[in-house]
Amino acid sequence: MERKVVSDVERRYLRITKKFPSVWCAGCGLGIVMGGIIRAVDSLHLELDEVALISGIGCTGRMPVYLDFNTLHTTHGRALAFATGLKIARPDLHVITVMGDGDSLAIGGNHFIHACRRNINITAIIVNNSIYGMTGGQYSPTTPQWDLATTAPYGNIEQPFNVADLATSAGASFVARTAAYHTNELPKLLAKGISKVGFSVIEVISHCHTNYGKLNRRGGAVEMLRWQRDHVIPQARYQKLSAEERAGKIPRGVLFEKEAPEYVTEYLKIVERAMAEAQEEAVR
Amino acid sequence: MAKDSRVRFMMGNEACAEGALAAGCRFFAGYPITPSTEIAEILAKRLPRVGGKFVQMEDEIGSMAAIIGASIGGLKSMTATSGPGFSLMQENIGFAAMAEIPCVVVNVQRTGPSTGLPTRPSQGDVMQARWGTHGDHPIIALAPSNVRECLELTVRAFNLSERYRTPVILLMDADVGHLREKIELPAPGACEVVERLSPGIPPEWYAAYGEFEGPVPPLAPFGTGYRYHITGLFHDERGFPTSRLDEVNPAIERMFAKIDHHLPQILHWEAFALEDAEVIVIAYGSVARSALRAVKEARHKGIKAGLIKMLTLWPPPPESYMAPLFERCRLIVVPELNLGQYVREVELAVCGRAKVRPINRADGGIITPDQILAAMREE
Numbered sequence: 001m002e003r004k005v006v007s008d009v010e011r012r013y014l015r016i017t018k019k020f021p022s023v024w025c026a027g028c029g030l031g032i033v034m035g036g037i038i039r040a041v042d043s044l045h046l047e048l049d050e051v052a053l054i055s056g057i058g059c060t061g062r063m064p065v066y067l068d069f070n071t072l073h074t075t076h077g078r079a080l081a082f083a084t085g086l087k088i089a090r091p092d093l094h095v096i097t098v099m100g101d102g103d104s105l106a107i108g109g110n111h112f113i114h115a116c117r118r119n120i121n122i123t124a125i126i127v128n129n130s131i132y133g134m135t136g137g138q139y140s141p142t143t144p145q146w147d148l149a150t151t152a153p154y155g156n157i158e159q160p161f162n163v164a165d166l167a168t169s170a171g172a173s174f175v176a177r178t179a180a181y182h183t184n185e186l187p188k189l190l191a192k193g194i195s196k197v198g199f200s201v202i203e204v205i206s207h208c209h210t211n212y213g214k215l216n217r218r219g220g221a222v223e224m225l226r227w228q229r230d231h232v233i234p235q236a237r238y239q240k241l242s243a244e245e246r247a248g249k250i251p252r253g254v255l256f257e258k259e260a261p262e263y264v265t266e267y268l269k270i271v272e273r274a275m276a277e278a279q280e281e282a283v284r
Numbered sequence: 285m286a287k288d289s290r291v292r293f294m295m296g297n298e299a300c301a302e303g304a305l306a307a308g309c310r311f312f313a314g315y316p317i318t319p320s321t322e323i324a325e326i327l328a329k330r331l332p333r334v335g336g337k338f339v340q341m342e343d344e345i346g347s348m349a350a351i352i353g354a355s356i357g358g359l360k361s362m363t364a365t366s367g368p369g370f371s372l373m374q375e376n377i378g379f380a381a382m383a384e385i386p387c388v389v390v391n392v393q394r395t396g397p398s399t400g401l402p403t404r405p406s407q408g409d410v411m412q413a414r415w416g417t418h419g420d421h422p423i424i425a426l427a428p429s430n431v432r433e434c435l436e437l438t439v440r441a442f443n444l445s446e447r448y449r450t451p452v453i454l455l456m457d458a459d460v461g462h463l464r465e466k467i468e469l470p471a472p473g474a475c476e477v478v479e480r481l482s483p484g485i486p487p488e489w490y491a492a493y494g495e496f497e498g499p500v501p502p503l504a505p506f507g508t509g510y511r512y513h514i515t516g517l518f519h520d521e522r523g524f525p526t527s528r529l530d531e532v533n534p535a536i537e538r539m540f541a542k543i544d545h546h547l548p549q550i551l552h553w554e555a556f557a558l559e560d561a562e563v564i565v566i567a568y569g570s571v572a573r574s575a576l577r578a579v580k581e582a583r584h585k586g587i588k589a590g591l592i593k594m595l596t597l598w599p600p601p602p603e604s605y606m607a608p609l610f611e612r613c614r615l616i617v618v619p620e621l622n623l624g625q626y627v628r629e630v631e632l633a634v635c636g637r638a639k640v641r642p643i644n645r646a647d648g649g650i651i652t653p654d655q656i657l658a659a660m661r662e663e
Contacts, residue, residue, distance in 0.1 A: 085353025274332035
């Protein structure tokens, strides 16, 4: 049987005749994340026209160009702010942002917490590889303490964000995490996030073997994917571990979910009320 | 006053908000900052009454991003700010110029640099409006000098923005924004309003960044069947990133051609008593008010004085447009609430035909008619 590199499903969503090969390094997790987005959108039977994919700057920022949605590649850190404007203007669109850890949490950290707080119906995918990849390996807000980076040659003394905790406390109504290794879980979590009415955050732990892996002697893409398999474990299993056993382990799955008023829904009620008032005054 | 009278007594910021509504603005994102805040407050109340949307963002960077996002969604969009916020918006103003997304940015100027004098007027952002974002880019900036012009130029800003797919900056100042005057509001539908062209061609033919009966291609809103890519990277006709010199160069040329090929439609000034003028004052914004008074007084005193009130600041009029106005003129006075920004453009347009004398002030005070009159008489 002939094995296809790209399935028919993927072919339908990719700008395959226009934009490939991609800019990403061989073995990068971003291709897996892109495949996950395709399978999630496909499983929800969304029309290509209904989806807007928005990114910022960095390796992850390059993803939208490959996908045949309405695609917008914005400035560094601002994907969610552009997405907020688009979503309010066009509630009919499924707005998905895809950002790296530096993009979403350093330069874009303010937009991130406020998008969580507004609980606006946007799906935010954060591909977390713990490093600035495109610029060559500088430490990011998720680089673990004492790891090496080109701008932390003596070890990183800053403590990293826990993305899920940050999103939860800032007000997001759906927070999930998985890793690039867990290829089958990824589209399911993304589909749940896209379906959730409210702000959804899906953190995907990924690998930058080119920079982070090389600097920290973590091996190549295969070794780093194995690390994800062994360390990013289901939330249920993680819960059963003692505090000592939890060290070095990262829970995955749906980590938090709540029902809360969604920004655009609430705003549209205001529009309805204000329009009714205006009409009443005009009649009077 | 008749019940249906459209005569009002309002401030410049209110007139700006009225102009936005009349122009069809249906999205505003902003962040509170003196002396522009009234514009946001009014639109927060008024926009939902006409089915529009308002959002207060976390900062001016986000405000600028949000109006670009909403414009990509098909809504006419605006933000309003002052100096410090205008500085924060610059990166995304460049994005709007590069991605050719129509939007209007109001800057009610206050005295800078930095926090400066938040309640005092200034014209210190004239150069920032032109060159605030990095890289070569075209821009349009307009400057109203009274309450009526605040309304009219806001409408014009939207029209130019939609017609040429470019961000347009409305450079107000604290004195014009907070000035109260009588104004007659236009009847509903009385303003000329430019609507965005839809491509009207099958998606496979659509090139969001290609020539289309001229240098301005139509912008298809997201979610209308034209799936394409928008980026701040240099891009080809379909919006896909490119670094090929044979694609980057035409992109730059077309971006500038949008403005350069339409100068007669974009340039805008008002002339007063120029016919026999030997001394001409060139002014804009609140300073043009003092200038008009000075010119009238000069005429009483027998000085052949005239006024050119600049309403479009950027692009500036090239020499060929201005030369006929300067025929009899020996002196040109350029009063500005800054240390000499637009006077350089005037010098370029005058090209040595007459002496150019700047009057400058950047301490938050106003330039009085007497000061301008004195500069006219000084030899």
